[in-house]
Amino acid sequence: MTRARSAIRDDASADALSTEDGPAAVPSRVAFHELESQLKARRLPAERIEAIREAFDTAERAHLGQFRKSGDPFICHPLETALILTNIEMLDAPTLQAALLHDVVEDSPMTLDEMRKSFGAEIAELVDGVTKLSRLAAQPQQSTGAEAAALPSQASVYQAESLRKMFLAMAQDVRVVLIKLADRLHNMRTLDALAPDRRHRIALETRDIYAPLAHRLGIDSIESELNDLSFFHLEPARYRRVSYLVAARLTERETGVREALTTLTETLAEQGYKNVEISGRTKSIYSIAQKMERYREIGRDFEDINDLQAVRVVVKDVQDCYGVLGIIHGMWRPLPGQFDDYIANPRETGYQSLHTTVVTPDGNTLEVQIRTADMHQMAEYGIAAHWRYKEGAAGGEFDDRIAWLRQLLDWQRDVIGAQEFVDQLKHEILVDQVYVYTPKGDIRELPAGSTPIDFAFRIHTDVGYGTAGAKVNGRMVSLSYTLKNGDTIEIIPSKNEKGPSLDWLNPDLGYVRTELARSKIRHWFRVQERSESATRGRQLLDRETRRLGVQLDPQRLATLFGYQTADEFILALGTGQVGVNQIATRIAPPKEEPETIQIRPSSGELAVNVPGLGPTRARSATCCRPMPGEEIVGFITRNRGVTVHRSDCDSVLNEDEPERLMDVSWPDFEQKYPSTVVISSQDRVGLLRDITTLVSADQLNITGVRDRHNADRTVTITLTVEASGLPQVSRMMSRLEDLPGVINVYRTSPHGKQRKG
Template sequence: MDQLKIKLQEYLSDDRLVLVDDALKFATKAHEGQMRLSGGPYINHPIAAAIHLADLYLDEKTIAATLLHDVVEDCEVPLETIQDRFGDEVAKLVDGVTKLKLLKAPQQDDDENSKSSNDRSENLRKMLVAMAEDIRVVLIKLADRLHNMQTLDALRPERQIEIAQETLDIYAPLAHRLGMGEMEWQLEDLAFRYLEPLQYKRMSRILSSKRKEREDYIQKIASLLEQALSTAGYHFEVTGRPKHLYSIYKKAQAYASIGKEISDIHDLFALRVIVNTISECYAALGIVHGLWRPLPGQFDDYIANPKGNMYQSLHTTVRTADGSPVEIQLRTYEMHQNSEYGVASHPSYKEGVQIKGNQFEERMAWLRQLLEWQREVSSSDEYVESIANDLFADQVFVYTPKNEIRELPKGATSIDFAYRIHTELGHRCIGAKINGRLVALDTQLSNGDTVEILTSKIARGPSLDWLNPHLGYVKTANARQSIRSWFRHQERDTNIDRGKDLLRKELRRLNSDIEDIEIAKWFRYSSENDFYAALGSGVVSVAQIAGRLTAIKATLGSQLDVSLNELGPVTATGVTVLGVGDLLTRTAECCSPLPGDQIVGFVTRTRGVTIHRQDCTNIYNVSEPERIVPVEWGQSRDVFPVRIAIESIDRMGLLHDITGATSTEHVNIAGSSTESLNEGTVIVHLTAQVTGLEQLSRLLSKIESVRGVKSVNRSLRRTP
């Protein structure tokens, strides 16, 4: 309590402290008699969270709301009481935090697991929307989570792991996205301690064993640098800092993947130079490079090209006199505040005034986009999935032709770039140039690329193929939502016709005879037309159909009127024979069934049970129907042969390009042949080995995108 008051007195005047003192008295009274699992009075928790935010110099209303953040939920204090006593703004913050319940961990029961997953998505949605409406709500939540992590040892082990994983998956990335570097690394290290205790101890041991030797060496380098900066007449600070443990662990993992040891990591400690102005940053960089030789490829200018969370600094790695590499970061005092405290360092959260700035506006633009997306999607699961890449993925930085920088998630394409600039630009996109070179629209962007979008003169609209995840055209939520929105606004009859054509094409490609109404029911549509419209507008994707075909196990026992007494074993083919045990099974070569196909078994006289597709002509013509037995797909990692027919324009390099498309799916081609239809057209017959219908659908989509290919279908005829 005294620690909080001392900290607040550093930056709040006496008249502004009145609100905090009143909130502290109210919270202490409300939590009277309540204890934490760690053994101390409950009031210690909101005080500790408030201290974390006082370290960021946040305003008195945020501190008051932090002290009161549990009284509505845990003490049954009406929100109206908070509003009457502390005002609308504090009440709104308390209400926002109260609504952000702990994200529940999945249960074991399937129904409960589904419900819990929905709860998790809904709560994450609430948090992100609350963050977009008032960032202080999430600042309070982050402080609340940080103190909970600091006292996590009081909980049972399984709960520790649940909370630590959630912290690493959600809260630490949020802190990073908001530019709050210190909060981020504290959350990461605390989560790391519980999730990987052995690795945590190992990293601690490695850092401790080298700490004294490395600190002495860094101090020697720092002294040389300080002397040079003093001679140049700069006002500066030079500090040495160790990397935090989780950062070292991630780097060690990356090194291990390329055959390097943790001993090869040279930047366990780094130097940080802080000066007054941007020009002094570059001048100091010149001094650094004058003292030591910079390592090629180890310089990053985040001042000219800030990161997506508005982090700015110059990073360079130099080789010192004894040959050891040292990382040195150079920044201004303002940049340092931003890098440590991010959005919380902005004056509007310190002094209670609305001061605008370019960096702050860019951060707020990203947050406002969260609100726009949540208005466009119908479910929490879709919303969480749609923002996951943009929020948590690594980022790349690219340029417009006017040299304006844009940030996109790693793996983004030119189409994503077009929609990030403007929705209409995305709708009219027909091509792209990267660094002046014409490229395919699914080409992934790299750091430093300059991207130019080629457009049609008429508003032709996007292609529905852009929503197919197997084709890799779009990565970002913004692009997906814009494309879906365009198709949703088309006439219903147009979407029905488009959806019907897409379904026919996909079922023909997979050679499946499932009834349309059955597929509609899988997706919980009561009529075929409603399902067609959803498919035609992009609400349901073609890829989901193949996934459902694989997931739903077709059991035909009731259709064949066979008594089912027990489940037989899952054999090497991944098929369960119902009512019979210990029988060898194999897939029939005549129809080559795949997981997801409707199947039946035929009991042979000498070779066990042969598995056929239900619509196989050999099953229709069987003379002893009593030997047909019901079977269903079990769980198997086996691969199955499937025949594919590809109609294409004949050209040089066709087989090479088709093989390249199959290699991206890691599919083995067991056989191939070609058949000429007429002048300039060929049929390529492939026998591929796939894990099921879902992989087959992805494979067909990849082959269909090869230049010159007219159609791709699953074939029931044997390869010539």
């Protein structure tokens, strides 16, 4: 017995149950015979039918012992999927093979690589596009508490990711979605076997995603059935009410419509139109319900709907379409404003036909649709009509019809989340479209309700950023103007590079309707904020360098603060994630318990670590007065031992005897060091008192004070203190800057030279 996966998948197509004892799937052979008969009737070459049979045989073995919730053998589902595709004239052999195999990878031990070896890369890619994401981390069979609460969210994320995967595959090969639409249609036909909550979820997804997708692809036969089935499961009471109204109305009109069909057939024959197909057509329940809703909003009711039933006339060529139209208008009175020429002006889906509504002799209204056989194929089967069992698909016209799919790849490149991707899909792709022109006459397709700004971003991101105004059909319009079919749009660029306005993101102002434009505008502001934050970070670092008189290496600081690059650290500084006051603390060495070595700060002594000797008494160079946190180097004097300089001190950089320089480092215990700070301030009474009080409160010893009164009524005070290191000096300087009247505070050398940053 073929081994099968035991998990019941949480999706419409996941109604397979694994069992070891199921009956042989004899009905599958009968169903395949029906498929084979249809393919032969459509004159598909024998070798292609044989290839399709091989795919069926593989699928039958893979699904042996698996059953749907309805009790049917699972193999019936891929067979029905292939039959649906055949019925919409999708006779491409690889597509039908992939339809038969589309659940094999998901529901059997067969891998995608094995399928590629057996059937080739083309079919394997189609199957992979339809196959949902595999659940490598399977959810537990039983969950409680927080786990159970999280499952719906996990399922939602999983479903969004699977939809994104399918749509991106569809952008590469539209046959993927044709298989998926057929797959979903059969699942909707058998939805009654599922639990109510799953029926509702699947029906909602079908209404929001798959039915609009069928509409965009022009497959009316699948769109109508998907909408009706979704409506039936989502709003059963309303569905029954609308069905009753329609049935009662059609019963009343049945005789009149039948007589109209007979009269029309006879009249066209008398006028020489022999090979004409005439049939009746009733609108779908869902479309009637939608029209009832629109009518209710304008104060009209069900009785005012004129096109519940229509007559479809299929003729030989376009000339006959207009000829038959003239005959019909001669027979019955046309209703004013109820004529549409979709031959001259096709719909966005490629649909072409003539529509007119007339009043028959019994006083009833009747919609008549007139089209050629090719137009009828396109209306019923949409993009699938471009495939024929003869070699290949259609060329340029086909590419134009699915150009909107390329947007999916653009969105993927923007690396947006799966749920956001699906939301954009619903609101921009699977909605009605508006067609407008560039000044050069090129057509652009946008979601209905789009504005000139949306148009600008569809042309190019930089055009959107530089938009200052817009002209529609040669006249200036507001940037919140709603574009209409046939409009010619000219974007007026800004004379400067100020970029978009934040007002554009305000939904109440109506400047932007598409997520594409919104995401580009948000990206611009994120980049600007990042640039401004980086600039602010560099300014703060430069200022702190000047204040402390220390050479601050951004990469070293990035490492100390746990950032990979200097740019990341500077950005963190500019956004406030790292405080400027933290720099002095972080670059100073850690403090430990005091050592026994004694030094006299007032004499210029300090302690440093000398390799091989440990903490050793040395002298602080008067030219640069190094402090912990600064890179230092020792200089061996001829009769005074070791003098410690900053490593960037001019005396060191210009030393003629570099062999007298030695490596030293700061010890791990606290000691006092002289530091000179310059304070520039407005001259005022009590300034010096405030400064000395603040310094004393910080427990720093003042060893010297000098002041200089300037002609501009400012005063410069030079203050020498003994501090434990840069962090203490930095805190003192920050507090001094907050004193009233203080203009600037910075650290300097004892000789009055400001430290280089």
